[in-house]
Amino acid sequence: MMGFFKALFQTKQQKKQAQKYRIGMAKARDSVFGELAQMLKNNRLDEAFFEALEELFIFADMGVDTALTLVSDLREKLPKQGLQDADELKEKIVETLFDHYVKDDVVDTNLYLKGAPSVFLFVGVNGVGKTTTIGKVAKQLSDQGKKVMLVAGDTFRAGAIHQLSIWAQRTGSAFYAKDEGSDPSSVMFEAIAKAKLEGIDVLLCDTAGRLQNKKNLMEELAKMRRVIEREIEGAPHETLLVLDATTGQNGLSQAKIFDEVTNLTGLILTKLDGSAKGGIALAIKDQFDIPIKLVGLGEKVDDLIYFDIEDYIYALLADVF
Amino acid sequence: MAFDQLSDRLQMALRRVRGKGRLTEADIESMMREIRLSLLEADVNFKVVKEFTNQIKEEALGDHILKGLNPSQQVIKVVNDALVDLLGKDTSVFALKQTGTTHILLAGLQGSGKTTSAGKLAKYIEKTHQKKVLLVALDVYRPAAIDQLVTLGKQLGVAVFELGTEEKPVSIAKKAMAFAQTEGFEVLIFDTAGRLHIDEAMVDEIKQIKATVKPDETFLVLDAMTGQDAVSVAEHFHKNLVLTGSILTKLDGDTRGGAALSLRKVTQVPIKFMGTGEKLDALEVFHPERMASRILGMGDVMTLIDKVTENVSEDDMMNLMEKMMSGKYNYEDFLKQMKMIKRMGSLGGLMKLIPGASKMMGKQDIDDKKLTTLEAIIQSMTKAERKNPALIKQNSGRRRRIASGSGRSVAEINRLIDTLEQQTQAMKRLSNVDPNTINPNNPMAALGQAPQKKQKKGKGKNRGGFRP
Numbered sequence: 001m002m003g004f005f006k007a008l009f010q011t012k013q014q015k016k017q018a019q020k021y022r023i024g025m026a027k028a029r030d031s032v033f034g035e036l037a038q039m040l041k042n043n044r045l046d047e048a049f050f051e052a053l054e055e056l057f058i059f060a061d062m063g064v065d066t067a068l069t070l071v072s073d074l075r076e077k078l079p080k081q082g083l084q085d086a087d088e089l090k091e092k093i094v095e096t097l098f099d100h101y102v103k104d105d106v107v108d109t110n111l112y113l114k115g116a117p118s119v120f121l122f123v124g125v126n127g128v129g130k131t132t133t134i135g136k137v138a139k140q141l142s143d144q145g146k147k148v149m150l151v152a153g154d155t156f157r158a159g160a161i162h163q164l165s166i167w168a169q170r171t172g173s174a175f176y177a178k179d180e181g182s183d184p185s186s187v188m189f190e191a192i193a194k195a196k197l198e199g200i201d202v203l204l205c206d207t208a209g210r211l212q213n214k215k216n217l218m219e220e221l222a223k224m225r226r227v228i229e230r231e232i233e234g235a236p237h238e239t240l241l242v243l244d245a246t247t248g249q250n251g252l253s254q255a256k257i258f259d260e261v262t263n264l265t266g267l268i269l270t271k272l273d274g275s276a277k278g279g280i281a282l283a284i285k286d287q288f289d290i291p292i293k294l295v296g297l298g299e300k301v302d303d304l305i306y307f308d309i310e311d312y313i314y315a316l317l318a319d320v321f
Numbered sequence: 322m323a324f325d326q327l328s329d330r331l332q333m334a335l336r337r338v339r340g341k342g343r344l345t346e347a348d349i350e351s352m353m354r355e356i357r358l359s360l361l362e363a364d365v366n367f368k369v370v371k372e373f374t375n376q377i378k379e380e381a382l383g384d385h386i387l388k389g390l391n392p393s394q395q396v397i398k399v400v401n402d403a404l405v406d407l408l409g410k411d412t413s414v415f416a417l418k419q420t421g422t423t424h425i426l427l428a429g430l431q432g433s434g435k436t437t438s439a440g441k442l443a444k445y446i447e448k449t450h451q452k453k454v455l456l457v458a459l460d461v462y463r464p465a466a467i468d469q470l471v472t473l474g475k476q477l478g479v480a481v482f483e484l485g486t487e488e489k490p491v492s493i494a495k496k497a498m499a500f501a502q503t504e505g506f507e508v509l510i511f512d513t514a515g516r517l518h519i520d521e522a523m524v525d526e527i528k529q530i531k532a533t534v535k536p537d538e539t540f541l542v543l544d545a546m547t548g549q550d551a552v553s554v555a556e557h558f559h560k561n562l563v564l565t566g567s568i569l570t571k572l573d574g575d576t577r578g579g580a581a582l583s584l585r586k587v588t589q590v591p592i593k594f595m596g597t598g599e600k601l602d603a604l605e606v607f608h609p610e611r612m613a614s615r616i617l618g619m620g621d622v623m624t625l626i627d628k629v630t631e632n633v634s635e636d637d638m639m640n641l642m643e644k645m646m647s648g649k650y651n652y653e654d655f656l657k658q659m660k661m662i663k664r665m666g667s668l669g670g671l672m673k674l675i676p677g678a679s680k681m682m683g684k685q686d687i688d689d690k691k692l693t694t695l696e697a698i699i700q701s702m703t704k705a706e707r708k709n710p711a712l713i714k715q716n717s718g719r720r721r722r723i724a725s726g727s728g729r730s731v732a733e734i735n736r737l738i739d740t741l742e743q744q745t746q747a748m749k750r751l752s753n754v755d756p757n758t759i760n761p762n763n764p765m766a767a768l769g770q771a772p773q774k775k776q777k778k779g780k781g782k783n784r785g786g787f788r789p
Contacts, residue, residue: 055367058367058549059366059367059549060549061364061549061550063361063362064358064361064362125546125571125574126432126571127431127432127433127434127544127571128432129431129432132463156599158469158472158473158476159466159467159468159470159471159472160465160469162464162465162468163464163465163466163468163469166464166465167464211571211573211574212574212575213573213575244432244544244546246430246544246548246550246551246554247544247546247547247548248364248546248547248548248549248551248579248580249363249364249576249577250364250546250576250577251546251548253575253576271430271431271432271517273517274430274517274518274519274550274554275519275553275554276549276553277549277550280548
């Protein structure tokens with residue numbers, strides 16, 4: 001059964017990574033759900049069991065709606081009298097959550113690298129880790145032999161340009177920036193022209209963090225996107241919302257508005273090595289059908305990995321399994 | 322996000338009850354469920370929600386609620402009051418030492434806004450306490466973090482102490498203190514690296530920093546958008562650092578900020594400040610009342626109604642309301658009101674505080690630019706005109722002058738005149754409404770419905786429509 005799930009993931013690179021995934025999130029365990037663990041063990045599917053599951057999902061920041069939908073899915077799928085044994089029950093739970101996530105679709109976590117050049121735009125609210133994430137993606141892509149350029153589109157936050165330039169040095173990437181305070185769209189425009197001349201494969205464009213309810217700032221972002229669209233056919237090839245795993249229900253508003261303005265192609269869930277479970281990303285997939293592409297499980301460059309729903313579900317349920 | 326989410330929900334739950342005159346235990350139970358869901362959607366930790374609903378259930382079941390004519394509103398009041406209580410009834414004072422140096426240590430997760438808050442806090446202290454502040458850069462890990470603080474310092478005109486990224490934070494802190502001594506700085510703000518609360522090595526490091534600087538205040542800086550994990554974050558930081566307060570950041574977003582409740586419940590220390598914008602003076606003293614209505618998803622309107630019905634008039638807002646209701650409302654008040662709104666951040670919900678204003682904006686989006694336009698218009702008026710709206714209304718010459726002075730069209734001036742009139746009228750009528758007769762289905766109706774122009778002719782009809 002699980003083998004079939006795995007086949008659905010086009011970019012599943014390996015066992016080793018799955019292992020690491022779980023280690024990263026293992027820190028997130030705590031003992032709040034001892035009772036639920038006991039109920040699972042006893043294979044007892046009464047009202048209290050479903051309530052405890054609901055709490056677990058809410059605790060993971062999935063939000064009331066998604067949590068209730070999942071639990072009602074489970075109520076339907078799990079036989080009243082319980083299953084053969086606890087293991088089968090666990091498997092059934094994982095399967096239900098999995099089905100709910102993929103929805104009979106193929107979830108592709110690949111980043112599009114066939115553009116000439118490819119342009120990835122990184123967007124999100126303040127402090128989610130956009131610049132750091134770009135640094136890590138740059139390292140991984142240049143290790144794969146891609147010519148990468150980092151574009152300093154955050155011309156607002158003090159130190160942001162310098163921060164990105166340090167990442168460019170560390171990863172041996174090309175770097176394009178203008179002065180602090182310049183129009184980020186013009187930074188994009190000039191960077192693309194330069195990248196074309198230099199035969200760059202991928203441009204990773206940083207943007208200033210902005211809260212999604214700031215209209216002017218969102219318009220600025222839309223303009224950046226338009227400029228990129230105009231300069232390269234099919235670009236930006238990826239527009240990625242960087243989301244802090246500790247984010248609560250506001251993540252829904254972030255996804256909704258950033259998607260309206262920039263047409264998101266995926267999510268990057270950062271800081272999953274803390275104790276937060278990042279369930280908001282599932283709610284976002286559930287409500288807006290935006291897939292999670294990458295997750296950040298630690299400070300190191302290799303700690304940013306492709307998302308794997310199955311590993312995630314196991315890690316999420318690690319407390320009770 | 323709907324500003325009256327909870328009241329909608331409570332009304333739904335109460336639909337069955339209406340007409341009964343009193344609430345049964347089952348009714349209360351179903352209302353508690355709605356409250357619980359609403360709080361969960363606002364990101365209050367589920368354990369905190371449980372305790373909280375159990376606590377207010379007792380109160381809501383009490384006699385005073387059962388006698389009520391409008392149970393839904395009264396339940397909201399009970400919930401709101403309990404929330405305000407929990408968030409800290411009175412705004413706690415932020416005290417600095419009279420003699421010697423005050424040390425403030427900032428701690429928090431990555432990206433919570435420590436560096437920005439450090440800068441804002443420095444500015445706040447210089448402005449309100451007239452003390453000489455030194456910012457100390459202890460984040461030697463994140464690339465360019467020191468840069469960021471140095472740049473902020475320059476923008477603010479506040480001194481920054483930094484020794485690059487080679488030295489250990491503890492040693493930088495020591496040298497900063499010595500430097501402050503000789504240079505006569507009175508307040509030191511230590512900006513530390515963001516760290517995970519479960520990262521033992523990093524937590525040890527900040528404990529050592531704390532032992533070195535012996536701070537008078539240790540603040541946790543927390544992102545207001547934090548979800549359920551706020552409890553765990555707050556618990557760990559408090560356990561390791563013994564916090565004296567916290568700063569809630571990014572409240573200019575549209576998050577409901579339930580994390581505030583979790584934070585407060587776990588640490589019991591006051592939330593001292595809130596970050597409300599990108600500008601460097603966007604740091605405000607924490608307002609429990611504002612936070613409570615925000616968590617409930619009701620905007621400040623609920624607080625307003627609450628206050629109107631109770632005839633409490635303490636703060637700015639209330640003075641304005643009174644003025645509006647007395648019919649003496651003028652452009653100066655309008656300007657004040659807009660400034661207040663600007664300060665408060667999220668416009669969408671707040672616009673509803675100004676009856677008629679959202680109508681004027683029509684279907685267009687409400688944003689800061691529009692407010693700036695209105696401000697420009699008002700600022701182009703003479704003092705006399707601002708105080709006496711009739712002057713402008715009766716004189717087209719004045720209107721043209723104002724239009725050219727503010728660079729707007731006369732039509733826009735006319736619209737502003739209408740808005741002011743609508744507001745005044747709506748508020749006058751509100752003051753005539755008996756709170757007990759406010760339609761529980763739509764308590765906002767009393768505020769929201771501005772008269773249409775046509776209705777100037779048919780006053781009698783209009784009046785009838787207003788009273789449910």
